[in-house]
Amino acid sequence: MPQSETKTTTDKALSLLAFFDDKHDWIGLTDLAKRAGFDKASTLRHASALVRAGLLQQNPSHKKYALGAEILRLARLREQHFPFQALVTPILQDLTERTGETSHASLLSPRGLATIASVESPKSTRVHIETGFVAPLHGSASGLIYMAYSAPEQVQEWLTKPLQAWTPYTETDPGRVAALIGQARQTGISESNRGVEIEVFSQAVPVFDKDCRPYATLAVVTPVSRATPDAKVRTAQALFSASLRLTQQLGGLTPTDFKGLAEAQLARSLPAEVPPSPLPIDTRLPTA
Amino acid sequence: MPQSETKTTTDKALSLLAFFDDKHDWIGLTDLAKRAGFDKASTLRHASALVRAGLLQQNPSHKKYALGAEILRLARLREQHFPFQALVTPILQDLTERTGETSHASLLSPRGLATIASVESPKSTRVHIETGFVAPLHGSASGLIYMAYSAPEQVQEWLTKPLQAWTPYTETDPGRVAALIGQARQTGISESNRGVEIEVFSQAVPVFDKDCRPYATLAVVTPVSRATPDAKVRTAQALFSASLRLTQQLGGLTPTDFKGLAEAQLARSLPAEVPPSPLPIDTRLPTA
DNA sequence: AACAGCGGTTCATTTTGTGAACCAATAACA
DNA sequence: TGTTATTGGTTCACAAAATGAACCGCTGTT
Numbered sequence: 001m002p003q004s005e006t007k008t009t010t011d012k013a014l015s016l017l018a019f020f021d022d023k024h025d026w027i028g029l030t031d032l033a034k035r036a037g038f039d040k041a042s043t044l045r046h047a048s049a050l051v052r053a054g055l056l057q058q059n060p061s062h063k064k065y066a067l068g069a070e071i072l073r074l075a076r077l078r079e080q081h082f083p084f085q086a087l088v089t090p091i092l093q094d095l096t097e098r099t100g101e102t103s104h105a106s107l108l109s110p111r112g113l114a115t116i117a118s119v120e121s122p123k124s125t126r127v128h129i130e131t132g133f134v135a136p137l138h139g140s141a142s143g144l145i146y147m148a149y150s151a152p153e154q155v156q157e158w159l160t161k162p163l164q165a166w167t168p169y170t171e172t173d174p175g176r177v178a179a180l181i182g183q184a185r186q187t188g189i190s191e192s193n194r195g196v197e198i199e200v201f202s203q204a205v206p207v208f209d210k211d212c213r214p215y216a217t218l219a220v221v222t223p224v225s226r227a228t229p230d231a232k233v234r235t236a237q238a239l240f241s242a243s244l245r246l247t248q249q250l251g252g253l254t255p256t257d258f259k260g261l262a263e264a265q266l267a268r269s270l271p272a273e274v275p276p277s278p279l280p281i282d283t284r285l286p287t288a
Numbered sequence: 289m290p291q292s293e294t295k296t297t298t299d300k301a302l303s304l305l306a307f308f309d310d311k312h313d314w315i316g317l318t319d320l321a322k323r324a325g326f327d328k329a330s331t332l333r334h335a336s337a338l339v340r341a342g343l344l345q346q347n348p349s350h351k352k353y354a355l356g357a358e359i360l361r362l363a364r365l366r367e368q369h370f371p372f373q374a375l376v377t378p379i380l381q382d383l384t385e386r387t388g389e390t391s392h393a394s395l396l397s398p399r400g401l402a403t404i405a406s407v408e409s410p411k412s413t414r415v416h417i418e419t420g421f422v423a424p425l426h427g428s429a430s431g432l433i434y435m436a437y438s439a440p441e442q443v444q445e446w447l448t449k450p451l452q453a454w455t456p457y458t459e460t461d462p463g464r465v466a467a468l469i470g471q472a473r474q475t476g477i478s479e480s481n482r483g484v485e486i487e488v489f490s491q492a493v494p495v496f497d498k499d500c501r502p503y504a505t506l507a508v509v510t511p512v513s514r515a516t517p518d519a520k521v522r523t524a525q526a527l528f529s530a531s532l533r534l535t536q537q538l539g540g541l542t543p544t545d546f547k548g549l550a551e552a553q554l555a556r557s558l559p560a561e562v563p564p565s566p567l568p569i570d571t572r573l574p575t576a
Numbered sequence: 577a578a579c580a581g582c583g584g585t586t587c588a589t590t591t592t593g594t595g596a597a598c599c600a601a602t603a604a605c606a
Numbered sequence: 607t608g609t610t611a612t613t614g615g616t617t618c619a620c621a622a623a624a625t626g627a628a629c630c631g632c633t634g635t636t
Contacts, residue, residue, distance in 0.1 A: 010337035013298040025369035039626045049298035054398040067366040069395035073402040075363030077420040078355040081313035107357035110342040114361040132365040317614055327595045
């Protein structure tokens, strides 16, 4: 029986921010209290503190809370100090153009890998990435490749906590997740088949900071039906080249083992620029 | 003598975020404690809470703190719920193109009006807006026009606190600031001459939400030397038209009194599209 | 008019935060 | 190289702050 984790007051207050997501813009006090499991009085105090800091704002008429303007100010500051969104967006556009599939970039955040930018495939059936989506470290391609290049003791700590199953296909056994991490480290790229969402297949590569530590991840996500062996190889090549470029642009340093794997994969000859045909070409037909 | 304002633990923790600005990306624990006036042990606890929430991140090697990735995630969410940066940027580009001067947009934040977007003038001498800059409500053009359309009791509260002088020209007398606010309400536009920075003249207009409350401000800032009467009128026209457009694009509602003032000003005929000449043309020379 | 739901307040109880002194590790210097 | 100074981080007796059940007043509904 897990003894109740004691959290500081600040932890409780900041946990309120997690309830604002894709489909929750304004949240009322009672609702916030219910979701957080706090008393209404405490919730009011916490929310008020966040309003005072500008992280939340309260509508004067209906009294509900929403994410505040100070968040934009701080984001602009961070983006000036460490440009990421500006650099990764053209890379994602290129990835999506080359693969024809939705791509996204993530940074490590308390609950996992948070999507910070994404470019959706132009195809009619495509994978949609929810704004603010946070992928689990153990169940997503991004998470696996991120852990593959993280310090082992850090990985150990992550795998010690109970691993949640996002779909029936999510791997939740620490040992087997560790095996997947090892495999990712050997290939430089990770896969996730239906692990985060049924019907979604994804591949991911790491991006490195100047200490050769994983800084971000790049991923391409497709409907499982389109994840053919050829498509996988082409996507892998696009991802490897994107990783090398972005790491360099960020002022990072690609570890030699990853660089080797990437260059080997990029050297593999394969019709890299195969324009995706709307209908499968039947190669059994005589061509002459 | 002001009795020491008792702050909650969360307030203290979140106050640490304010020390990250334009020229402070990584801040160490001791420095953070010194600036905040907190004990080192308390500062560590506060900073750790912010790291756990992802609002700060700590570099594993040099142990200093910086703004965290969760800020980007939250900013993206806010921007999806209430698009502002995406809509205001083209408006600012147009403003700067029409006036030839730096323009910026601000939202209300705990310490004043926070610059959320800006476009710099292409001229060699131009006003530079620091990233994350927060303008004082009482001393900036943005602040004056924001208060001019805010609830009077709210304004009263703002003017009760001691008003800081940013330059020798900053108006710090509550009565005289109130007079400036009244003037701004009568004209629909505000001015600040050297109030925030010496050598800077600025004009600002409000942008409204769907309850006719001020939502944001648009401002054009110039070196005082270029603030000629003609330039002021042209800038005012550009600002009024930008305000009407942006309010509409945001789904806001322009109050009738402001709409009247704006349309009256826009009806004034004046060579609106005078292209700025790089060198003054000597009209005394014969042209034929 | 009666009701239900909301945001917000009160105050005795209990849990939390605090900070001077301390330690270990790193960086700076001689 | 050895010495010093500064850093990030920890400890624990003490002091202050957070908590939440019961409460109020308001608003919109039936």
